[in-house]
Amino acid sequence: MTGRLLRPRLGVVGGLGPLATADFYRKTIDAVPAENDADHISMAILSVPQIPDRSAAIREGSDRPLPWLLEAVEMLNSLNVEIIAIACNTAHHWYDALSAGSRAEIVHIADAAIDELHRRYKGNRAAVMATRGTLRSGFYQKRLEEAGFTCRNPAAPTFQNAVDDAIRQVKLGNLEQAKDACASAFARCRDEGLEAVILACTELPVAAEDVVPEGMLVVDASRALALTCVQRLRNPDRMRNTA
């Protein structure tokens, strides 16, 4: 239904996992310099943890999560949202199909993250901490190249194992173990002289915040997406990304 009084402006496909979406929601709130409740962005958040595993599907060459994601996008469009954020990097593997099925613009999380990297970092190499599915999909590597960067992850298998473990521990709610795993992944980046890292899985910021090594430039893709969405809605002339 379309509200007469209520209109959720930002639609969120979330729950993948739920803690990551709670973190994203919090970041959309922090992005608004509010003096009262009404200054905040109105939102509709679908938290649907039952959507099949995105990373596993990509690795198996399956589109199993796509009908679920399409339905979530359709549901948010039925509420008449202006723009949509998908609080899961891996799900962006299906971005083109989801965008084609949506009246509301879907803001791409990798574009938001890479815009921020571009503003903050003068070097040209960045590591991408992500699920194996996101890396297999290749959309971060492609977009980084288009923006003049090279994606370069530590070669040591301990790096991706630590990233996988951090993501899994956040999903289990084990934040201490997740922090340890994040710290280990950051250490591998430092070992290989990488000084810029994109947290390209929405679970990772939940654990990474306190364990970033000094001097390392970390782009939190969730935060970048939250900021981009809030800026577009507060500055309607910037509704379309002209980059």
Added chain:
Amino acid sequence: MTGRLLRPRLGVVGGLGPLATADFYRKTIDAVPAENDADHISMAILSVPQIPDRSAAIREGSDRPLPWLLEAVEMLNSLNVEIIAIACNTAHHWYDALSAGSRAEIVHIADAAIDELHRRYKGNRAAVMATRGTLRSGFYQKRLEEAGFTCRNPAAPTFQNAVDDAIRQVKLGNLEQAKDACASAFARCRDEGLEAVILACTELPVAAEDVVPEGMLVVDASRALALTCVQRLRNPDRMRNTA
């Protein structure tokens, strides 16, 4: 629209304010002993901070927020949710009208909080930290009496001033100031020999957690509501409150 694959089971009327809803969302996640994403409850959260000030309306004898709240409940019903939580104590002033307009049961936050108080506390007096609107409405006092308790707030005006300030500071995102104000309200309770307190405004748990005086029994109404909703959805035979 009604999903074929997706069905948000818990609907949340939120954004009143947004930080309070983010806290409530987090509590629904913490309430599930999940081993993977799919164990979590599917939800649709409407975060609509534009709903007019509930406490002011009650104090002025106005029903200004009611059409907005009715529309939020209608929107969640259109998504086919099973139960609805309103992440705002004060809005429960309009509970009867909202319930009458809803196919999905609306779980009453005061019932959830008082059930928990009943389980944990052998005394018979409890303080209610709430907006002036909630206190004026009187639904907590009435429900406490029905459960055999007396609502007894500190008489010193500094108590309610501190509660008001804590709520306002959370809405402004000033968590340190909010904690100080909460600590001051708890101290007034202790001064008057009150040993059980209900945090009956969803902003308060965001600030109160670290400043609860030792030995004070504090019922977090947001957490109680989150637990009750999750338990009902995980144990469908308890879908209706038989208390």
